[in-house]
Structure formats: C-alpha cells, structure tokens
Amino acid sequence: MRSIELFSVKTSCPDVAILGGGLSGRLVAWQLVCAGLRVALYERGNSEGSAAAGWVAAAMLAPLAESAISESCIVEMGTLGLERWPSLIERLPEPVFFQRTGTLVVWHQPDRSEAEMFERRMRTNAPEALLRGGVESLIGARLWEIEPALKHRFHEGWWFPNEGQLDSRQLLKSLASGLEKAGVALHWHTGIEEGHYPEARLVIDCRGLGARIAFSRLRGVRGEVVRIHAPGVGLRRPVRLLHPRYPIYIAPKESDRYVIGATELESEDMSPMTVRSALELLSAAFSLHPAFGEARILELNVNCRPALPDHLPCVQWDGKCTLRLNGLYRHGYLLAPVVTGEICALAIKILELAAVGRSLDWDNWRAGRQWPSLFQFKSE
Structure with missing residues (x-):
C-alpha cells in the first residue's frame, strides 16, 4: 500500500493551475471552478482554441460506431461520456449545438466484406x-x-440511434466564456515550459503533445479534415462510409456545414493537407452523395492528436502536487466527460485531504474507481 505526503504552498495561490487550454484543460477548469475551487488556466494559444487538436475534430459521440476499432473500455467510457454531455452543456453561458439523432453506417456493395x-x-x-x-x-x-x-443510393446499413455529436468550436468558445465569467484566471498565449510551473496547491497538466518530457512514449498521430458548405445534401446525422482504403465520416453541422474526415497518419507533420488526402476525402464524400460535388470548400485542416502506445487515455500522479491527463488520441470528445471527471475527482480528494493534514492512499483510491487502469503513479 502506497501513502504519500503532500507539501503545501501559500494560501494566496490558486487551488489548481491547469496547463493547456484545449478541450481537456477547459473541461477540467470548468468542473473545478463549478466545484468551488480557485483555478488558473495557462494556454499557449488563443481563447478560441484554434491551436488545439479539438479545434479540428468533428466531435462525434459514437461509442458503438467506434467499437469496431477501439478497446472495450473506450466504448464503456464513451457511452457514459455521451450521457454526461447534455448536463455539461446546459450550464455553459453560450449555446452549443448538440444533436442525438444517431450515427448511420453505410457501404457500397463491392465493399460488403468491410461491413461484415x-x-x-x-x-x-x-x-x-x-x-x-x-x-x-x-x-x-x-x-x-x-x-x-x-x-436509392444505398440499400443496406446500420443505424445506432442513441449516438450523437456536438459542435467542437462552439463548445470551446462557450467554455472560455464560462471560465471568464466564473472568475478563472485565464492566461492565453502563455506557454508553460517543463519544470517551470506556476505556483498552486495542485498543478494539472493537460498539454497533450506539449507534455512529452512527462510521457516519453507519447506521439502525435496526424489527422486531416475538410470543412465544406453543402446546401444541397441535407444529411440529418453523421454518416460513416466503410471503405478498404479510406473509410470516412461526414458530420453535418448547423447551416449546411459538414466536417469530413479523417485520415490517420503515423506522423507529427503539421504542414498543410496533402493533395492525396484532399482527393480521397472529397471523392469519398462525392461517392456518398453527388451533391457534395457542388459544395464549397471552407477549410482544409490538419492537427496531431496525442496518443500513447496502447491508444488509451491516462491519468498520472507524481505523489506530490502534479496530476497529468493525456493520450485521448482520436476519442477526445467521446471520452472527455469521463476522463476529465475522473481527474477532477482525484484533484478534489487530494486537496480535501491536504487541507486536514492527511495524505491520499493511492492504491485504495485507484482500486475503488470504475476504470482503475486509467490511473498511473509516477514519482518524479
């Protein structure tokens, strides 16, 4: 059994300093400030979140559709995460598009083996x-x-009626607005170097690929996404098209805008999208519905998602005053409510115990959680 003492800092400091203001960092900050803690957030990019991997994402909430290529724990966490999103969004000060009309999976007849x-x-x-x-x-x-x-374009498919999606950019913007109104000390355009953390009772590192020193096996996986305006299509829900070479998703957003993705390349190259990727994504969309041929291309986006070797998320504690969250890979919006909820619960428990001079029994804490494998202990 491991039991480790915390050291304290001056009470004038914030309770929690959060490093990284992408999706995870903003959600952690929001939940902690709603729990009554004093929070500071540091982000190298802007308040819009355009530097974060979550800015590019389609934000589909599809645990069953993901189950064909994901571990069972991802499916379980994602299912719970999908249920939690409405209550999280309800408390935000600005509207966020959230839809729960299911996911459709279809395929062209020559690709039926992919469906099987x-x-x-x-x-x-x-x-x-x-x-x-x-x-x-x-x-x-x-x-x-x-x-x-x-x-008449497709004759077979699957419908997962309970699945959903949201608008990633509206969410990031509304979270930033909510944090400002709640009194969080927001430090945009402020990168934090390893080992030079701001003073706080507890530091939570949500920097993704910026936390490489702490996660030596962390890598970036390049994803490429197209955003288009296509008034003549009229899809009601996200659609996945199965294909042996370039399976794609098409997620309809408000005002006839669509997000089409995503390539997945073992590369940390952040240069603009390749012609090949653009052709494959757009050709696959055109094969789904010919009206996409008249769509207007709004953006060709690229970003790298942080992934650990097992492609599973991780919550790490150093036994003192630093917690880390990383490895959400391609499942950021699906897993974020659960994973951020877990690290917030851990942070609150550590601070509560420290306030009365007690320490956290890490092994008992970990064993009592629904997904104990999510947690790792790493002393500095």
Whole structure:
C-alpha cells in the first residue's frame, strides 16, 4: 500500500493551475471552478482554441460506431461520456449545438466484406447491454426513411440511434466564456515550459503533445479534415462510409456545414493537407452523395492528436502536487466527460485531504474507481 505526503504552498495561490487550454484543460477548469475551487488556466494559444487538436475534430459521440476499432473500455467510457454531455452543456453561458439523432453506417456493395468485418469487431468489443436497442440493421425503404438524402443510393446499413455529436468550436468558445465569467484566471498565449510551473496547491497538466518530457512514449498521430458548405445534401446525422482504403465520416453541422474526415497518419507533420488526402476525402464524400460535388470548400485542416502506445487515455500522479491527463488520441470528445471527471475527482480528494493534514492512499483510491487502469503513479 502506497501513502504519500503532500507539501503545501501559500494560501494566496490558486487551488489548481491547469496547463493547456484545449478541450481537456477547459473541461477540467470548468468542473473545478463549478466545484468551488480557485483555478488558473495557462494556454499557449488563443481563447478560441484554434491551436488545439479539438479545434479540428468533428466531435462525434459514437461509442458503438467506434467499437469496431477501439478497446472495450473506450466504448464503456464513451457511452457514459455521451450521457454526461447534455448536463455539461446546459450550464455553459453560450449555446452549443448538440444533436442525438444517431450515427448511420453505410457501404457500397463491392465493399460488403468491410461491413461484415465491422460488424464482427463491433459485436466483440461492445457490451451486450449497449447492443440491445442500440443497433438497427437497415434495408431499403427503412434506410431511406431514416436518412432520406441517401434514397436509392444505398440499400443496406446500420443505424445506432442513441449516438450523437456536438459542435467542437462552439463548445470551446462557450467554455472560455464560462471560465471568464466564473472568475478563472485565464492566461492565453502563455506557454508553460517543463519544470517551470506556476505556483498552486495542485498543478494539472493537460498539454497533450506539449507534455512529452512527462510521457516519453507519447506521439502525435496526424489527422486531416475538410470543412465544406453543402446546401444541397441535407444529411440529418453523421454518416460513416466503410471503405478498404479510406473509410470516412461526414458530420453535418448547423447551416449546411459538414466536417469530413479523417485520415490517420503515423506522423507529427503539421504542414498543410496533402493533395492525396484532399482527393480521397472529397471523392469519398462525392461517392456518398453527388451533391457534395457542388459544395464549397471552407477549410482544409490538419492537427496531431496525442496518443500513447496502447491508444488509451491516462491519468498520472507524481505523489506530490502534479496530476497529468493525456493520450485521448482520436476519442477526445467521446471520452472527455469521463476522463476529465475522473481527474477532477482525484484533484478534489487530494486537496480535501491536504487541507486536514492527511495524505491520499493511492492504491485504495485507484482500486475503488470504475476504470482503475486509467490511473498511473509516477514519482518524479
């Protein structure tokens, strides 16, 4: 059993200093300030969040659709995360587009083997309780009833009716506004170097790829996304198109805007999108619906998502006054409510115990959580 003493700092300091103001950092700050803590946030980019990986993301909340390519714990955390998003958004000061009309998965007939493989993996990784009432096989008229824009273009598919999506940029903006109104000390355009942390009772590192020294095996995975304006399509929900070379998702947002992605390249190259990626993404979208051929390209976006070797998230504690959250990979919006909730619960517990001169029993804490493998202890 491991039990480690905390050292204290001056009471004039904030309770928590958060490093990194992307999706995770903002959500951690929001939950902690709502819990009554004094919080400071430091972000190298701007208040909009345009430097963060979450700025580029489509923000689909699709645990079952992801189950074909993800660990079962990702599916479980994502399912709970999807349920938590509405209550998180409700408290924000500005509206955030949130939709829960499901995810549709379709394929062209020559690619039916991809659909069979997808189904096998999905049923292997997804909990039985989630599958019950969470998957409907669609044929012909039923598919066209669910998604009229695809009438006569696809004849088979799956519908995951409980899944959803949100607008990532509206969320980041509303979180920034909420933090400002709640009195969080916001330090935009302020990068924090390793070992030169601001003074606080507790530091929470949410810097993603900026935390390489702490996570030596952290790597960036390049993702490329197209944003377009396509008034003539009319999709009602996110659609995934299965394909052996370039499976894509198309997520409809407000005002006939669509996010199309995503390539996934083992590279940390942040240079502009390649012609090949743009052609593959746009050609796949055109094969889904020909009206995409008349769409206007708004943005070609690139960013790198932080990933650990097992592609699973991690909450790390050094036994003193530093917590770290990293490795959300391609599941940031899906997992964020749960993973940030877990690190907030841990932070609050550490601070509560320190206030009465007690220390955290790490092993007992970890064993009592729903996903103990999420937590790692790493002394400095």
